[in-house]
Amino acid sequence: MIEAARSFIRLNARVLEQRRFLHLFEGGSGDAVATAVLAYRNDDGGFGHALEPDGRGPDSQPLHTYTALSLLAEVGWTEHAHPACDFLATIANPDGAVPNCLDTPGARAPWWQPSGESDLLVTALLASALHRMGVEHPWLDGATEFCWRRIAGLTTSHPYEVNACARFLDHVPDRPRAEREAERLGALVREQGLVDLGDGRAHEGYAAGETHKPHQYAPTPDSLARRWFSDEEIGADLDAVAAAQQDDGGWTFPWAAWTPVTTYEWRPIVTIEALLALRAYDRIS
Template sequence: MIEQARTFLWTNARTLEQRWFEHAFDGGKAEHVVNAVLAYRNDDGGYGHGLEPDHRGPTSQPLHALRALQVFAEVNAPEHAEPILAWLTDTCPDGAVPFGMSTSKNHPKAPWIAADDQGGLLLTAQIAAGLYALNATDPWLERATDYCWQEIEKLEKTHPYELRAAAMFLDEVPDRSRAELAAARLKHLTPSTEGYADGEALEPHTYAQKPTSLARAWFTEEELDKDLDALERGQQEDGGWNFGFPAFTPIVDFEWRSIATVDALLTLRRYGRIS
């Protein structure tokens, strides 16, 4: 399985995902992964240039900052959170992060990305989770955390990606008792997939991204085992995995498949399916 994935990634992936895989499975150095991410950084401390495949163009955007934080967490590089925090303080001072900023309105992006500067739980919760995973502390993160608690505790209607974002936040936020209570309540929400593409959905392992995730209690052991079995069988003949949403332009197909491939292998390893 790993050998086939290695062939897929060397054939199709960006340098970043190749270096990420190399670090995760072949003993590659963390600094090589970090340097691959830093190639996307702008002078303002944010990230752009298609680091997150669905948002093209050079301008610093929250989706790119999120991706950078997630990769830095994978390779334990907490020192690189500080410039992102400075950028967030300048661009989202109240702690609520938009899905897309108006600075990208003239650049290509997926049709579901609104460059409207409207803060929301979807990105704020994931970015806060990424910062907590790097053990960051900052007044901006405190404001973002307050915002996330406010939005999560009044959540009655949601969609799968927002619910996943909330689960990610609850897995990392320091107040564990409050997180457990919130997770128990969210278990009973049914996310709406109205407007989603046919077959687009999130599976149990995307909510419970590791065995210690609070969202693991949202599913029975049988449900989770069945889901992990399906993930294991999801490797394609070319060695890569597919992703569960439309590719808005051809180039992102292999970019997202490469990310999905490393994600799948890491999930299977976290759950003891591969070593």
């Protein structure tokens, strides 16, 4: 499985994903990953340049900035976190949160809709990466309080938002509070059918087959969301992940490819994520 994935990555991936694969699976340099990430950094401290493939154009965006922080956290680099927080503070609303997408030049996926509204999904993702790094910053303080308030008030949601909340709860420092909210969030997921346990039914507004599986909510066994699923449910899900490797060695993604380049950029990313999930659960060494 790893050999086939290596071939796929070498043939198809951006420099960033090639460096990340080398670091994660072949003992390559984490510094090389960070150097590749910093190529997407802007002078305002945020990140752009299609780092997250569905947002084209050079300008800094919240989701690009989350992607960068998550990758830097993965390799233990924290020195660019504070400038990123400074950027986020410039686009934040009074409640501490940031919008999902800024109205900047450049093409973007149809679901990247510019709005000034505070967005739980992207704010929770950003806060999760920063807490994972152990960062302290005034913007993060406000964003964290926003996330606590919004998560506590959730009565309905959708899979991407729940997944972002789960990442926040995995890394926020207040562990007792995180465990309480995770238990309540897991009940909501089961009650509202926000997880695909094999039926393949997509949530309203999602593309056919665009579902969230147990391993996506719980990418590692120590994720709080792991408690939402039985051993049998996790096992069946991981069997399906392993079986989904394509003949070319890579995995593919279920959401729409709105322009051809995104297919080539997303597939190496989801391939690495699939391998990480399988390794986390001891399906591969």
